[in-house]
Amino acid sequence: MAKKPGIGIPSPTDSVQAVVHNSKIKIRYGRPLKRGRTIFGGVVPHDSVWRTGANRPTLITLENNIKLGKTIIPKGQYSIYTVPRLNNWQLIFNTDLRKWPTDPDISKDLATIVIPVKKTGNTIEKFTIEIEETKKGGLLKFLWDDVIAYTEFEVLKD
Numbered sequence: 001m002a003k004k005p006g007i008g009i010p011s012p013t014d015s016v017q018a019v020v021h022n023s024k025i026k027i028r029y030g031r032p033l034k035r036g037r038t039i040f041g042g043v044v045p046h047d048s049v050w051r052t053g054a055n056r057p058t059l060i061t062l063e064n065n066i067k068l069g070k071t072i073i074p075k076g077q078y079s080i081y082t083v084p085r086l087n088n089w090q091l092i093f094n095t096d097l098r099k100w101p102t103d104p105d106i107s108k109d110l111a112t113i114v115i116p117v118k119k120t121g122n123t124i125e126k127f128t129i130e131i132e133e134t135k136k137g138g139l140l141k142f143l144w145d146d147v148i149a150y151t152e153f154e155v156l157k158d
Contacts, residue, residue: 011030011031011032011033011053011054011055012030012031013028013029013030013031013055013056014028014029014030014031015027015028015029016029016129016130016131017131018131018132018133018138019133020131020132020133020137020138020155021133021137021138021155022155023062023063023064023066023155023157024061024063025060025061025062025063025066025131025138026060026061027058027059027060027061027080027129027131028058028059029052029053029054029058029059029127029129030051030053030054030055030056030058030127031053031054031126031127031128032053032054032126032127032144033125033126033127034123034124034125034126034144034145039144039145039147040084040144040145040147041086044084046084046085046086047083047084047085048083048084049081049082049083049092049102049104050081050082050083050084051081051102051104052080052081052082052129052142053127053129054127057079057080057081057096057097057098057099057104058079058080058081058129059077059078059079059080059097060077060078060079060080060093061076061077062074062075062076062077062078063075064155064156064157064158065155065156065158066137066138066153066154066155066156067137067153067154067156068091068111068113068151068152068153068154069113069151071111071113072156073093073110073111077097078093078094078095078097078110079093079094079095079096079097079099079104080092080093080094081094081104082142082149084117084147084149085117086117087117088114088115088116088117088149089114089115089117089142089149090112090113090114090115091112091113091114091115091149091151092104092109092111092112093109093110093111093112093113094106094108094109094110095108095109095110096108113151115149115150115151116149116150116151117147117148117149117150118147118148119146119147119148120143120146120147120148121146122146123145123146124143124144124145124146126144127142127143127144128141128142128143128144129141129142129143130143134152136152136154137152137153137154137155138152138153138154138155139151139152139153140152140153
C-alpha cells in the first residue's frame, strides 16, 4: 500500500516587521491555510476568542507606544487575540505571553479595541497579518479567506 503524502507543516510560523514613522513593530504568528474549509463561522467560530493565527500565541512587539482610537498601548510585547464577528472584531492585547492561546488569561487583558471587518472580494488561502505605514501612522490588517479586519494606529513618541 502506498502511503498518502502528508500536508507538511499545517500552520508554519512566520513574522512580519515594519518601521512605521521610525518605530519598529514586529508580529510573530502561525499561518494556517484555508484548504477548502469554511473559516469564519466554521473553523473560527463567530463570537469566540481566537488566537489570531495557529499554534503558539501571536506576539506583537512595539518599540514605541501606539494609539488605536482613544486607547494607548504602551511599548513592549503582548499576545494578541481576536473575537471575530460578522460586522466587526474585537482586538485584544494581553500581557501574558505564555498561556495556551485557546484559553487566554483574560485577567491579563490590557485593552480591547473594536475594529471593522469587510469582505475582500477574493480568497486569501493563507492567514496573513500586514503592517503598513500611512501618512498619519499605520494600518494593521488581518486577512484570511474572504475577510479583512483592520485598524489604524498612531505611533506616539516619548
